[in-house]
Amino acid sequence: MIADAFLQALALVSSFDPAVMSIVWLSLKVSGAAALIGALIALPLAAWVVQTRSLLREPMIVLLNASLGLPPVIVGLVVYLLLSRTGPMGALGWLFTPAGMIFAQVILVTPIIAALARQVLEDAQQEYQDLFASLALSRWQSLQTLLFETRFSLLVLLLAGFGRAIAEVGAVMMVGGNIAGHTRVMTTAIALETSKGELALALALGLILIFIVLVINIAAHYARQVLRRRYA
Amino acid sequence: MRSTAPVQNNSALVELVRVRYRVGDTEILRGVSLQINPGERVALLGANGAGKTTLLRLINGLISSNEGTLASPPVALQAMLFQKPPLLRRNVLDNVAFALKSRGMAETEAEQLSMQTLSRCGLTGLSQRYARALSGGEQQKLALARAWVTRPTLLLADEATASLAPAAVHEVERLMLDMCEQGSTLIFATHNRGQAKRLATRIVFMSAGRVIEDRTADDFFANPASQEAIDYINVERV
Known part of the structure; x- marks a missing residue:
């Protein structure tokens, strides 16, 4: 039975089955958008934490680090409540839409990128602070330079954020509703198809998901190696 | 403190009056007073922990004193060389041009001036190499080129x-001597007695956060007055 399911899964993948591909495409769009938006929020946030002398700095660092362990189902529940018809953001009509799923994933991905980016930027700041001070750079110039100098490490973080988003199931299930052809992504489809006993489709999507996650990790690994060799 | 040679006048480039610097309960500088005039080449000598680096960092504005007054040129007119030069993850030319672009100079002009300075430093052939791939000596020459290109009034090393x-x-x-001939004043900390003799016109000898001797280089090495300086020179000789 498992062997049959596996062979059918391979057939689905190799034939670029339209149903499978539409799920994969939606997953890539939702998680890609979440990682990009998350990075747009996380990088300025991390940069602010690194540069600020505000009293909020330490609480923000603790908050960011604590957010790394944010359970996706709790995020799903909170976003569900926010987006539900009677919730404070109900008027947006995002519940059970890809926009709502992106919103939930942004909440999950932003702290990861921000916490790791803070560390990267802080290390670079340590390295360059005397240079920046002796060149009389403004805080804004220092920040721009820090972001530029760490651009490759930050790109790797973006990939990590994307990896986290695309592998996530709890929040997108609750907020998206797993509606076929509308909000069904790879992880939610795998959960559903497995519960229905449709192992071929679940396995096909599982293979693609593993492939994507592997490609991302391999890309991040080699990008880091190449850049270390080039810039070390 | 024995002070014989340095010319003291009102047009000092750097002036410290009873400057103190503390970290917690530890006093790093204990009331340092010093005048450095334009065109001088001053070596700060002294054992580890004497306060040489702290003094340079204070002059460069990297840290602030707890007590006393300090007058020095604006940071934009200073350049500082560190033991391990902090180089950007860019090529040699971009590292030098960065110092000018950060002051608002147009890219083409900045690159042109940077190439001229790299040529003076013998680094023209390396302009497209990644800065961090250079040897230690080349990296320090690059840091010097980056300092030189801004035409600093005061060079700290x-x-x-x-x-x-x-x-x-x-x-x-x-x-460094070429830079001084172009008009920069030099203050440098070193443990290298030969270097102090070759470069310095004046020696400021420090011990435990105080200036112990402040004299011309020839005078200092020929007739060190304090026991600390005699011990230091003898240890260095060994």
């Missing part, structure tokens, strides 16, 4: 040649 091979040391020293 904190043991800038400490980790370099002798040939590289002499090259960097030659460039």
Whole structure:
């Protein structure tokens, strides 16, 4: 039975089955958008934490680090409540839409990128602070330079954020509703198809998901190696 | 403190009056008073922990004193060389041009001036190489080029040649002297007695956060007055 399911899964993948591909495409769009938006929020946030002398700095660092362990189902529940018809953001009509799923994933991905980016930027700041001070750079110039100098490490973080988003199931299930052809992504489809006993489709999507996650990790690994060799 | 040679006047480039600097309960500088005039080449000598680096960092504005007054040129007119030059993850040309672009100079002009300075430092052929792939000596020459391109009034160097091979040391020293001939005043911390003799017109000898001797280089090495200086010179000789 498992062997049959596996062979059918391979057939689905190799034939670029339209149903499978539409799920994969939606997953890539939702998680890609979440990682990009998350990075747009996380990088300025991390940069602010690194540069600020505000009293909020330490609480923000603790908050960011604590957010790394944010359970996706709790995020799903909170976003569900926010987006539900009677919730404070109900008027947006995002519940059970890809926009709502992106919103939930942004909440999950932003702290990861921000916490790791803070560390990267802080290390670079340590390295360059005397240079920046002796060149009389403004805080804004220092920040721009820090972001530029760490651009490759930050790109790797973006990939990590994307990896986290695309592998996530709890929040997108609750907020998206797993509606076929509308909000069904790879992880939610795998959960559903497995519960229905449709192992071929679940396995096909599982293979693609593993492939994507592997490609991302391999890309991040080699990008880091190449850049270390080039810039070390 | 024995102070014989340095000319003291009202047009001092750097002036410290009873400057104190503390970290917690530890006093790093204990009431340092010093005047440095334009065109001088001043070596800060002294054992580890004497306060040489702290003094340079204070002058450069990297830290602030707890007590006393300090007058020095604006940071934009200063340049500082560190023992391990902090180089950007860019090529050699971009590292030099960065100092000018950060002051608002147009890219083409900044690159043109940077190439001229790299040529003076003998780094033209390396302009497209990644800065961090250079040897230690080349990296320090690059840091010097980045300093030079801004035409600083005051060049500060904190043991800038400490980790370099002798040939590289002499090259960097030659460039520092060239910079001084172009009008920069030099204050440098070193443990290298030969370097102090070759570069300095004046020696400020420090011990435990105080200036113990402040004299011309020839005078200092010929007739050290304090026991601390005699001990220091003898240890260095060993």
